[in-house]
Amino acid sequence: MAFVQVLQGQFVQSELAPEADFRNLPEWSSLQALVVITTIDEAYGVVLLEQDLDRAKTLEDLYQITLQKLAAHGTV
Amino acid sequence: MARFNLSGIGLRGVAAAVPAQREDNAALDALPESRRQELIRTTGIRYRHIAREDQCASDLCVAAAERLLQELSWAPDSIDVLVMVTQTPDHPLPGPASHVQHRLGLRTSTVVLDINHGCAGYVYGLSVIGSLMAASGLKKGLLLVGDTITRTIADSDYSLRPIFSDSGSATALEWDPEAGSMAFLMGTSGQEYEAIYIPHGGARHPLTEASLHPETVTSSVTRHAGQLAMKGQDVFTFGLTRIAPEIKQLLEDTGTEPDAVDHLVLHQANQLLLDAIGRKAGMRPEQVPSSLYDYGNTSSATIPVTMCHRLGTALENQHQRLLLSGFGVGLSWGSVLLETPPLACPAIITL
Numbered sequence: 255m256a257f258v259q260v261l262q263g264q265f266v267q268s269e270l271a272p273e274a275d276f277r278n279l280p281e282w283s284s285l286q287a288l289v290v291i292t293t294i295d296e297a298y299g300v301v302l303l304e305q306d307l308d309r310a311k312t313l314e315d316l317y318q319i320t321l322q323k324l325a326a327h328g329t330v
Numbered sequence: 331m332a333r334f335n336l337s338g339i340g341l342r343g344v345a346a347a348v349p350a351q352r353e354d355n356a357a358l359d360a361l362p363e364s365r366r367q368e369l370i371r372t373t374g375i376r377y378r379h380i381a382r383e384d385q386c387a388s389d390l391c392v393a394a395a396e397r398l399l400q401e402l403s404w405a406p407d408s409i410d411v412l413v414m415v416t417q418t419p420d421h422p423l424p425g426p427a428s429h430v431q432h433r434l435g436l437r438t439s440t441v442v443l444d445i446n447h448g449c450a451g452y453v454y455g456l457s458v459i460g461s462l463m464a465a466s467g468l469k470k471g472l473l474l475v476g477d478t479i480t481r482t483i484a485d486s487d488y489s490l491r492p493i494f495s496d497s498g499s500a501t502a503l504e505w506d507p508e509a510g511s512m513a514f515l516m517g518t519s520g521q522e523y524e525a526i527y528i529p530h531g532g533a534r535h536p537l538t539e540a541s542l543h544p545e546t547v548t549s550s551v552t553r554h555a556g557q558l559a560m561k562g563q564d565v566f567t568f569g570l571t572r573i574a575p576e577i578k579q580l581l582e583d584t585g586t587e588p589d590a591v592d593h594l595v596l597h598q599a600n601q602l603l604l605d606a607i608g609r610k611a612g613m614r615p616e617q618v619p620s621s622l623y624d625y626g627n628t629s630s631a632t633i634p635v636t637m638c639h640r641l642g643t644a645l646e647n648q649h650q651r652l653l654l655s656g657f658g659v660g661l662s663w664g665s666v667l668l669e670t671p672p673l674a675c676p677a678i679i680t681l
Contacts, residue, residue, distance in 0.1 A: 269559065283365065284489070285372045288566055292602045301571050304563040 257317040260297045264289050273316040290316075300324050332516040333583060340509035342644070343674030344639045345398040346499040346631060347390045347476075350378040350680045355492050361471025361550075369492050375621035376602025378495035381478040385681065387416045388426040391474035392433050393681055398500045399434075399519075401674035406435035410468035415445045415455040415475040415630050418482065430474065441468065443514070448526070448659025449597045450516075451630035452477055453666050456501070456654075457514050462506050473501040477629040480526060484553035486544070488499045489562055493600070495626035498632035502674070509669075515580045525564050526659040530555035550567040565658070569603045571656050574610030580653065580665050581611075588612035591667070593641060597656040598622050598632035608656075632656070638678050645675040657673060 258270045264286070276282060276290075287307060294316070295301050296306045300323045302316070310316045355370050362483055370376050381390070383390065412434075414427035425444025441462065447454050452475050459473045467476060476498030483490045529540040541555040553559065573596075581588060594613050596604055601622055608613075608618035619633070619640035626636050633654050637645060644650055650670045657663035 272338060281368075283368065284562065285368055287563070288600075288602055289372055291566075292570065294571065295606060303567055311406050 255317075257320070261290060261293060261313065264316055270313060272312065272317070274313045275311055276313055276316070277311075283303055284310060294320055300327070335511045335513050336457070336464045338505060338507050338509055339460045339463050339512065339513040340504050340506035341668070341670045341673055342502040342504050344484070344499065344501050344634050344651060345401070345674070345676050345679070346392040346497055346584040346635045346677040347397070348497045348625065348628075348635070348679050349381040349385050349390065351380045351382060353380055354427050356434070358488075360494060361488060367663040368415055372544075372600065372602060373493060374604070374620060375481040375493060375626045376623045378480070378481050378492075378626040379497065380626075381496040383587045385478065386420045386426070387418045387428050387476040387478050387496070387498050388414075388420050388433075388497065388568065389418075390478075391422045391500060392430055392498070392679060393474075394498050394509070395472055395474060395680055396502035397676055397679055398502055398674060401676055404470065404502065404660050406504050407437050409436050409440055409470050409472055411436075411441040411443075411459060411462055411471040412436060413443045413445060413455055413459040413462070413471070413473050413491045415447050415451040415473070416477055417446055417448050417630065418477045418479060420610055421442070427474075428490045441504040447662070448477075448630050448660070449599070449632070450656035450662045450664040451659065452633040453514070453654055453656045453664030455663070456512070456666060457516065457664065459503060460512060463503060467505060469505045471504065475501070476631045477631040479558070482543070484557045487557070488550040489548075490558060491562060493627045495628045497625065497628035497631040498634050499631045499638075501634060512666050512668040513580060513584045514664065514666045515576055516662070517576070519662050520660065522564070522568070522661040525568070525661055526560045526562070527559070528556065528558050560580040565661075566603065568661055569599055569657060570606055573655060573663060576663060577607070577653060577655055577663050578612040580667055584667055586667060588617075588639065591617060591653050592650045594618050594645065594653045594655065595633050595636050597658060598625070598627055598636060599658070600627070635678065638675055642675045642677065645670060645673045647672055
């Protein structure tokens with residue numbers, strides 16, 4: 255899945271999948287959250303906020319939120 | 331929007347000073363090795379300079395100013411205006427600028443002013459001293475900008491300790507009818523003032539014994555109410571979404587192509603932001619210098635520190651078109667597009 259591929263480069267230990275519970279990945283930290291946000295922003299032109307991440311459990315969730323924001327706002 | 335031009339003021343030099351004592355993020359024992367590496371990788375920050383107990387922002391700024399006056403062969407009594415920007419004054423009052431006037435040997439007839447401002451403070455400071463000089467015909471000015479911000483941060487706050495660093499800087503300006511114009515674009519969102527703040531120790535909440543009780547905020551952050559608190563995620567989002575549009579607005583307004591700018595000197599918050607803002611503003615990575623690895627986030631002084639650390643040779647030898655952009659505490663932001671003639675730009679002083 256393209257979204258997962260985009261993020262894979264930022265996770266050296268884990269093999270990412272859409273159903274990945276990202277908060278429980280070994281690489282996860284508050285800094286890694288910023289890396290994910292900027293990576294998604296660069297690829298999709300959408301900036302996820304803290305409340306967006308709070309609503310998500312899996313990478314699939316993050317992808318859906320990204321698509322929603324893209325549809326609503328276009329690129330930032 | 332706060333968009334204005336100043337003409338007839340030329341930059342003549344920039345100097346910076348940092349305390350010699352240095353902390354290495356690779357040696358932060360309280361964090362596991364993997365976290366230290368991740369920190370360095372994502373923030374871009376390796377070394378931070380920490381002022382000794384007897385060193386204040388005023389000391390660092392004075393050292394930078396003395397060096398600059400020497401380089402320019404400007405007599406201290408030729409300075410007509412002194413503006414100092416800091417959030418870490420020697421004393422709660424008076425502001426540090428008056429004592430600095432005395433320490434530098436400036437005339438008592440110098441116009442002396444303190445400004446309390448942070449990460450956007452260099453640009454705000456420049457707009458104030460530039461405006462004073464342009465409106466009045468005062469000939470020579472010194473803008474001092476610096477902070478001992480590490481002193482406001484808890485050792486046990488691992489969200490902020492690995493980021494911040496201390497520094498002082500001096501910028502010399504001269505009234506010059508031939509100088510091109512400086513184009514400013516500023517903004518403030520006071521609604522978000524709690525995003526970066528120290529809750530206690532001012533008039534609203536004087537410092538009491540209760541203020542100093544450490545509070546565990548997260549597993550890696552323990553601090554008390556007299557210490558700096560930052561909503562990291564919110565501030566990051568602010569930087570990521572609201573600064574590049576300002577830069578683009580300024581470029582568009584002045585009819586400037588991104589390629590026509592020699593360097594975009596951003597406030598040095600972290601490398602992720604530098605990369606993202608530069609990219610969104612249409613700049614190539616080579617146009618966006620970083621001093622994060624060696625100097626971290628020196629609060630108000632990151633722009634002059636970056637100019638001295640990365641652009642010294644270019645600034646000394648060539649005319650440069652620079653876009654400076656600071657953002658942070660307030661929340662506030664300020665960008666300026668300006669051109670510099672060859673400047674005095676000595677290597678960073680270590681004290």
